[in-house]
Amino acid sequence: MVLETATAQQQVLDAADALFYERGVQAVGMDAIRSASGVSLKRLYQLFPSKENLIEAYLDRRDALWKSMLASHVDAATDPRSRILAVFEFLHDWFRQRDYRGCAFINSFGELGTVSPRVAELALQHKEGFRQALIQLSTEAGAADPERLADHLILLSEGAITRSAISGSPDPALRAREAAVLLLDASLPS
Amino acid sequence: MVLETATAQQQVLDAADALFYERGVQAVGMDAIRSASGVSLKRLYQLFPSKENLIEAYLDRRDALWKSMLASHVDAATDPRSRILAVFEFLHDWFRQRDYRGCAFINSFGELGTVSPRVAELALQHKEGFRQALIQLSTEAGAADPERLADHLILLSEGAITRSAISGSPDPALRAREAAVLLLDASLPS
DNA sequence: ATCGCAGGAGAACGCCCGTTCTCCACCCAC
DNA sequence: GTGGGTGGAGAACGGGCGTTCTCCTGCGAT
Numbered sequence: 001m002v003l004e005t006a007t008a009q010q011q012v013l014d015a016a017d018a019l020f021y022e023r024g025v026q027a028v029g030m031d032a033i034r035s036a037s038g039v040s041l042k043r044l045y046q047l048f049p050s051k052e053n054l055i056e057a058y059l060d061r062r063d064a065l066w067k068s069m070l071a072s073h074v075d076a077a078t079d080p081r082s083r084i085l086a087v088f089e090f091l092h093d094w095f096r097q098r099d100y101r102g103c104a105f106i107n108s109f110g111e112l113g114t115v116s117p118r119v120a121e122l123a124l125q126h127k128e129g130f131r132q133a134l135i136q137l138s139t140e141a142g143a144a145d146p147e148r149l150a151d152h153l154i155l156l157s158e159g160a161i162t163r164s165a166i167s168g169s170p171d172p173a174l175r176a177r178e179a180a181v182l183l184l185d186a187s188l189p190s
Numbered sequence: 191m192v193l194e195t196a197t198a199q200q201q202v203l204d205a206a207d208a209l210f211y212e213r214g215v216q217a218v219g220m221d222a223i224r225s226a227s228g229v230s231l232k233r234l235y236q237l238f239p240s241k242e243n244l245i246e247a248y249l250d251r252r253d254a255l256w257k258s259m260l261a262s263h264v265d266a267a268t269d270p271r272s273r274i275l276a277v278f279e280f281l282h283d284w285f286r287q288r289d290y291r292g293c294a295f296i297n298s299f300g301e302l303g304t305v306s307p308r309v310a311e312l313a314l315q316h317k318e319g320f321r322q323a324l325i326q327l328s329t330e331a332g333a334a335d336p337e338r339l340a341d342h343l344i345l346l347s348e349g350a351i352t353r354s355a356i357s358g359s360p361d362p363a364l365r366a367r368e369a370a371v372l373l374l375d376a377s378l379p380s
Numbered sequence: 381a382t383c384g385c386a387g388g389a390g391a392a393c394g395c396c397c398g399t400t401c402t403c404c405a406c407c408c409a410c
Numbered sequence: 411g412t413g414g415g416t417g418g419a420g421a422a423c424g425g426g427c428g429t430t431c432t433c434c435t436g437c438g439a440t
Contacts, residue, residue: 024301026216029397040418041399051398106352107300110292111214113355123356152369155362158352159345162296165303166313172345179342182376183369219427230388231429241428 009047011037016058021104025055026111052116055108059122062104067129069094074133080141081184084153087134088177091160095170102165103158130154142189149187156180199237201227206248211294215245216301242306245298249312252294257319259284264323270331271374274343277324278367281350285360292355293348320344331378339377346370 015037019028030051034041048054073090077083094100101107105123112119134150143149160176205227209218220241224231238244263280267273284290291297295313302309324340333339350366 023304024216026214026301027305030399031397041420042401042417045399046417101304102300106296106356109356110297110300111216114212114214114291115217120356127353127356148365148368151362151365152346152372154353155349155366155369156342156345157349159347159349162348162352163317163344166296166299166310166317172341175338175341176345178338179345179373182342183372186372186376220429221427231390232387232431235429236387 005047008037008039008043012039012044012047012054013057013061016054017061018099020055020058021062021101021107022099024111025058025108030054052118055112055116056118056122059105059108059119059126063122063126063129066126067133070130070133074137080137081188084134084137084141084184085177085180087137087153087157088160088173088180091157091164091176092170092173095160095164095173100165100170103161106158106162127154127158130157141184143187144189145187149183152183152187153180156183195237198227198229198233202229202234202237202244203247203251206244207251208289210245210248211252211291211297212289214301215248215298220244242308245302245306246308246312249295249298249309249316253312253316253319256316257323260320260323264327270327271378274324274327274331274374275367275370277327277343277347278350278363278370281347281354281366282360282363285350285354285363290355290360293351296348296352317344317348320347331374333377334379335377339373342373342377343370346373 012033015033016028019032019036030041030044033054034044037044039047048057070087070090073086073093074083077086105126108119109123113123114120131150131154134153135146138146138149138153141149156176156179160172163172164170202223205223206218209222209226220231220234223244224234227234229237238247260277260280263276263283264273267276295316298309299313303313304310321340321344324343325336328336328339328343331339346366346369350362353362354360
């Protein structure tokens with residue numbers, strides 16, 4: 001046996017993640033994933049029967065990783081207010097990664113949203129998961145209208161994500177945090 | 191003469207705009223633009239010597255149109271505060287367009303940002319133009335730190351742009367307006 | 381009337397895509 | 411040892427890409 005199935009899957013997903021995220025889904029051919037992962041085309045296709053299938057797996061893994069990174073930042077804080085602000089510190093850390101290129105879901109949606117209902121659905125689910133997390137944090141902080149506060153915080157976060165990608169600077173996370181403080185002051189009981 | 195040069199250019203740009211915006215730049219071939227515009231491939235290539243060139247023209251025109259739509263909404267208001275809020279009413283109108291699919295610059299940046307410096311530059315310029323407009327409005331409204339307020343308003347706007355695209359609903363513009371009101375209350379002299 | 385050339389239709393070119401197939405080397409059960 | 415199946419390398423396939431080229435029609439200037 002040349003390679004454990006589990007290992008081969010990891011290597012394919014690692015390569016797919018790096019390439020899809022850096023260059024976009026459409027610009028990366030299966031052959032590029034083959035040579036980056038070292039897994040033969042034949043095996044690649046028995047692990048992931050089509051490119052669309054591999055794209056789904058790529059997005060699924062991104063979603064899980066993103067959620068766990070967010071959770072670890074949030075859970076490092078105890079005060080409800082600082083748990084909310086931890087979201088923006090998570091974003092700042094994320095934006096500082098050397099290869100940061102925006103949100104994989106937004107980028108994939110831009111490429112395939114009209115043509116692949118599955119990608120559109122995964123993007124929506126990813127963002128909805130983030131929304132639920134913010135509603136939870138807003139509720140814990142005692143917001144009078146947690147959904148409203150959560151929506152406001154999402155707008156700041158998504159705005160920071162795209163502005164940071166285009167400008168190449170992590171600073172939008174700090175600006176978003178500033179604005180979040182103002183919104184919390186206005187929306188939370190002192 | 192079969193077609194005025196100016197007319198042919200318009201038809202090519204109209205077709206490019208519709209197709210590039212709907213399906214993304216990479217997914218649309220020159221042949222699709224040819225048949226949608228009715229302009230022969232030969233003429234198309236003497237009007238725009240390469241696809242990259244046509245993409246630039248597409249983005250340039252989007253930028254000009256976007257700026258003029260924004261300006262006409264803003265200029266319909268006289269009170270400095272409502273001129274700022276007019277930005278979000280402009281967004282709401284935009285999001286309600288049947289074919290709304292997010293910001294062409296964000297989408298193109300996601301597709302080509304790493305591979306085409308020109309596209310990355312045009313995206314940055316477009317967003318910087320928006321930022322300058324918001325700084326101007328914030329200054330006119332008497333903000334103590336106009337750049338700071340403008341950055342906060344940008345985050346809300348960009349967030350609304352992507353959330354509206356992914357969710358398919360124009361509501362994020364209303365949420366963004368709500369949050370903008372809170373930020374204005376906190377940042378402008380009463 | 382004839383020349384010249386702009387412009388249309390679409391084939392041609394070289395390349396890359398996603399996917400499948402061929403061929404061959406290897407390794408385990410018997 | 412031998413058979414069978416797994417998996418590697420890479421060619422093959424059908425199609426689309428951006429771009430250029432060929433061929434032909436039609437019209438304005440001389």
